Amino acid sequence: PVTDGSRELHSLCAQLEFLLQFDLKEKRTFFGQRKDYWDFLCQGLARCRQEHEGIHFVTSLDKLKTPVGRGRAFLRYCLVHRQLAESLQLCLLDPESLCEWYYARSPFLSSKRRAEILCSLYELDCVTFHLAL
Numbered sequence: 001p002v003t004d005g006s007r008e009l010h011s012l013c014a015q016l017e018f019l020l021q022f023d024l025k026e027k028r029t030f031f032g033q034r035k036d037y038w039d040f041l042c043q044g045l046a047r048c049r050q051e052h053e054g055i056h057f058v059t060s061l062d063k064l065k066t067p068v069g070r071g072r073a074f075l076r077y078c079l080v081h082r083q084l085a086e087s088l089q090l091c092l093l094d095p096e097s098l099c100e101w102y103y104a105r106s107p108f109l110s111s112k113r114r115a116e117i118l119c120s121l122y123e124l125d126c127v128t129f130h131l132a133l
Helices: 007-021 037-047 053-059 067-080 084-091 095-101 111-126
Strands: none
Touching: 007 037, 007 067, 037 053, 037 067, 037 084, 037 095, 053 067, 067 084, 084 111
16 A cells, blocks of 8 residues: 555655646635635535535645645545545536636646546556555
């Protein structure tokens, strides 16, 4: 199993975060705080009208104060529960939402690249992750 001490885990999470932040449009909350991929994931999963346990779990953690921290915790949760590919796929279903959140260079706006990314993420479902949540 992959644990917190794994170098590959840190590389994987960094690449996932890079993908989710690449060409992300700058958006702000009502109070001026910059939105991040966490907000994109929340909106995408809410649009599917699904109460995602990962979102619920992360929002219950009082120590997490920033969208980036929440996003990282969500990625870890999804890896442990083998839900990353499915969760991201649900967020990537709506082309209008993708255009609202990402600029044209984002790999998520290319159907071919999006399929390649999701295929790779589904392969991770075979890997066991033992991570501190």
